[in-house]
Amino acid sequence: MTLPGSRRLTLKEATAHLASQPFSVLLGTRLVSFSPDRTILEVDAREDLLQQNGFLHGGVLAYAADNALTYAGGAALGPAVLTGGMSIEYLRPALGITLRATARVRHAGKRRTTCACDLEMIDETGQVRLCAVAQGTVHPV
Structure with a gap:
């Protein structure tokens, strides 16, 4: 869903944009899909991203949600x-x-x-489990 008058990013441009974010590079974030219909980002659950109980840290989930929401909004607004x-x-x-x-x-x-x-976690067998949901608003700069 792209609004009339807004310039739609290509997957190549969106991938280059993600690569220009030092924090995203630090986390190893990948842009798997980018279209007006949906955006998919992935982050591998490395040991240094876990919290004390061995779960992926909630801050990593919040980061991923924030970035995915913004890319989805950018597909509509430019x-x-x-x-x-x-x-x-x-x-x-x-x-x-x-x-x-x-x-x-x-x-x-x-x-x-x-x-x-x-926000879903994929395990070693390929099983997918929903672990969080997010909602947000995105504004043009």
């Missing part, structure tokens, strides 16, 4: 956007080898989009 606000609900411990954040635009206006994001 490349110059920022997160306006976000909420996240942790449903279960994030256990597995890969975090997948899938975001979609739920409503697009001229000055704001509302997006939703599912």
Whole structure:
């Protein structure tokens, strides 16, 4: 869903944009899918990203949700956007080898989009479990 008059980013541009974010590079974030329909980011659950109980740290989940929501909003509003606000609900411990954040635009206006994001952990066998959900708004800069 791209609004009329907004310039749509290509997957190549969005990937280059992600690579220009030092924190995203530090986490090893990958842009798996980028389209007006959905954005998917993945982060591997490395030992240095775990909390004291061995679960992927909630801050990593919040980061992934924030970035996925913003990319989804950018697919509708164009490349110059920022997160306006976000909420996240942790449903279960994030256990597995890969975090997948899938975001979609739920409503697009001229000055704001509302997006939703599912955060899932993928285990060694390929089983996928929902561990958190997020919602946020994205605004043009």
